[in-house]
Amino acid sequence: MVLLFILLPLFEMVSQPSWNDLRETIADEEVRSAIFLSLTCSASAAAISFIFGTPMAYLLARTDFTGKKVVESMIDLPIMIPHPVIGIAILSLSGRNHWLGQIFQDIGIQLLGTKTGIITVLTFVALPFYINTAKAGFQAVPCRLEQVARSLGAGQSATFFRITVPLTWRHMITGFIMSMARAISEFGAVVIVAYHPMIAPVLMYERFTAYGLKYSQPVAVWLILICLVLFLLLRVVSSPIGKKN
Secondary structure: OHHHHHHHHHHHHHHOOOHHHHHHHHHOHHHHHHHHHHHHHHHHHHHHHHHHHHHHHHHHHHOOOOOHHHHHHHHHHHHHOOHHHHHHHHHHHOOOOOHHHHHHHHOOOOOOOOHHHHHHHHHHHHHHHHHHHHHHHHHHOOHHHHHHHHHOOOOHHHHHHHHHHHHHHHHHHHHHHHHHHHHHOOOOOHHHHOOOOOOHHHHHHHHHHHHOHHHHHHHHHHHHHHHHHHHHHHHHHHHHHHHHO
């Protein structure tokens, strides 16, 4: 029943458009641009999460400090907050009446209606997925291995890159894919910060409201196929983790 609940709506969605509808849709320059923008922005958000989330994940995995549970709860906030609220919050920070928005304008950073704004929103919603996955990977590496390396003369950086990362890279890649998959499906926050340029979910919504199901379903099918490929890749990459554990 659970599988039926998940697969039946998706099957109906995928089976409704004909092959000609799908071919015409993917031949549309607007659709290709929206899908490409979704892929590049979500990949950028995942890369930012990887760069800035890895040190945070390692810190949370290896140290205990006062307020650690509070920090972990704050990292999970983007998962729980309604996403239109996220869009409004980011938009208010970048406004002219906010000091941070004034700084952005002085240095030429514009979030409203820009690719930068889209990446900012996608990073916000994707970051917890990478941090939590990478943290689990770091926690799975025994601390004694790092201590042995340090006792043999390796510095902290050398220990991290020679011992910890090789034992955690599958978790890190899994977190990257999870954060990218989460980012590519975001709609509620993006539509507030940057309706244009259109990513694929926004284009699908616009075609649904303007023309109905017939013109929105093919875009949805292509988006489902892309997400399916990402999650299949996720399962392939993460399967050795499950076997090891």
